[in-house]
């Protein structure tokens with residue numbers, strides 16, 4: 584059984600969606616970053632960075648959310664493109680999501696809702712909103728005229744990018760200036776795995 588360490592409302596949610604897609608048995612071992620649980624001696628022995636998600640895939644330990652999902656797609660042969668060329672594009676979109684899009688998104692989230700009020704800086708949130716426009720324009724152009732990032736089929740590239748953009752739901756970000764992104768998000772988020780991730784995230788956040 585695959586073990587996923589993390590809480591579904593964190594970056595571990597991305598791995599929940601992927602685990603649903605690969606249809607392998609898994610269990611979530613709840614580790615809530617808000618209480619420091621990700622930095623216990625047990626967790627540091629799994630991921631010395633002190634972060635989640637971490638998976639234990641039948642003895643193989645993988646951390647870093649994009650690596651977790653690319654590993655699962657590769658090992659269980661689901662959502663991984665067949666050609667090296669398309670796999671290359673799946674990697675570039677996955678790394679793009681966490682290098683270009685995630686940082687401004689997190690600045691917005693942290694400084695508008697997640698940090699204690701006295702630590703929030705509205706200027707950082709405003710700068711994040713401005714910076715985010717550049718990667719969103721890139722993504723919108725890439726999706727124009729296509730159902731999915733690599734063509735006609737949903738792949739791990741879509742899952743990884745969509746799951747990173749999923750953080751935008753916490754601030755009800757308005758994607759209407761990006762029509763290709765808006766309709767692609769609808770297609771991706773309709774998938775049962777995405778729905779499951781959302782349900783588990785809401786339940787874990789509340790509990």
Ligand SMILES: N[C@@H](CCC(=O)N[C@@H](CS)C(=O)NCC(=O)O)C(=O)O
Pocket residue numbers: 593594595616619621622633634635636646647648649681
């Ligand atoms: N680049 C890493 C970032 C992981 C990360 O920062 N996770 C957060 C939760 S979303 C965490 O574990 N924070 C707890 C901590 O740093 O103590 C990834 O994508 O997996």
